Amino acid sequence: MISLPVAQTSSNVLGQTSDPLEYISASRLKCFQTCRLQYFFRYVAKIRTVTSPALLVGQVVHAVLQAWNLARWRGEDASVDAMANAFAFLWESKADEQKMQWKSAEEEEAEKAKAWRILEHYLQNSPIPLAEKPEAVEVVVERDLLAHGLPPLKGVIDLVRGGGRIVDFKTTARTPDESQARHLNDVQLGCYALLYREATGQPELGFELHHLVKTKTPKVVVTALEPMKALQIQKLLRVMESYVDGVGAEDFVPSPGMQCSFCDYFAQCQRWKGSPLDR
Numbered sequence: 001m002i003s004l005p006v007a008q009t010s011s012n013v014l015g016q017t018s019d020p021l022e023y024i025s026a027s028r029l030k031c032f033q034t035c036r037l038q039y040f041f042r043y044v045a046k047i048r049t050v051t052s053p054a055l056l057v058g059q060v061v062h063a064v065l066q067a068w069n070l071a072r073w074r075g076e077d078a079s080v081d082a083m084a085n086a087f088a089f090l091w092e093s094k095a096d097e098q099k100m101q102w103k104s105a106e107e108e109e110a111e112k113a114k115a116w117r118i119l120e121h122y123l124q125n126s127p128i129p130l131a132e133k134p135e136a137v138e139v140v141v142e143r144d145l146l147a148h149g150l151p152p153l154k155g156v157i158d159l160v161r162g163g164g165r166i167v168d169f170k171t172t173a174r175t176p177d178e179s180q181a182r183h184l185n186d187v188q189l190g191c192y193a194l195l196y197r198e199a200t201g202q203p204e205l206g207f208e209l210h211h212l213v214k215t216k217t218p219k220v221v222v223t224a225l226e227p228m229k230a231l232q233i234q235k236l237l238r239v240m241e242s243y244v245d246g247v248g249a250e251d252f253v254p255s256p257g258m259q260c261s262f263c264d265y266f267a268q269c270q271r272w273k274g275s276p277l278d279r
């Protein structure tokens with residue numbers, strides 16, 4: 001029997017710290033890979049940003065899926081009706097928490113309806129049977145990487161299905177390209193593999209990416225991926241080394257590209273003057 005710390009709360013566990021290298025996480029690595037200057041604004045300067053409607057939708061969808069997984073794990077009501085109630089509560093509380101500033105009541109209603117549409121579609125079409133008990137939900141794990149000369153790795157795994165199938169939920173505006181799924185998610189899944197192996201002493205059985213696609217007619221696309229191979233772990237450790245070297249050297253240069261169109265720090269970036277710690 002695999003022993004995992006089941007159903008811990010992830011809140012605050014990965015909170016902001018004063019030292020960006022106190023620990024490594026998949027989201028920090030991903031941000032640094034996307035744009036080092038964006039990483040600086042988010043994790044070093046810690047500039048607060050306004051929550052966009054799309055981000056709120058993603059947060060609420062994730063929170064409802066967490067409630068759904070926990071309900072199944074506890075043997076509680078995980079029906080679509082029960083999740084509709086959870087959704088109504090979580091929408092209000094998250095919008096309050098984020099101090100959302102809607103342009104109009106209609107805008108909020110439209111976003112709320114969009115969020116529920118993709119959730120309802122997922123709950124009705126999920127490949128996970130309602131009666132299936134998760135192996136673990138929202139597992140918080142830390143792995144010591146001192147042997148590799150690296151800070152510890154911390155992370156939260158959304159869901160583990162029987163036998164060690166690690167599930168990650170993603171909301172996306174476009175239908176994902178399944179042939180690129182491994183390439184685009186290698187860092188995140190590699191981190192999950194290291195964390196899962198730390199927690200259980202066993203390799204994962206594989207991965208499932210459950211994409212909730214926010215098209216006009218919502219879609220669910222599940223991409224199944226093989227367990228991490230030794231070479232992929234080796235490459236991940238190299239990525240981590242490069243990350244630690246770059247952050248340690250305060251090497252925060254901009255990487256203009258597609259990511260700029262949805263960057264929270266576009267205004268700060270325009271004011272950047274080239275000094276490592278400029279805002």
Ligand code: SF4
Nearest residue numbers: 035254255260263269
């Ligand atoms: S606007 Fe683009 S280049 Fe500037 S910080 Fe954001 S992602 Fe980086």
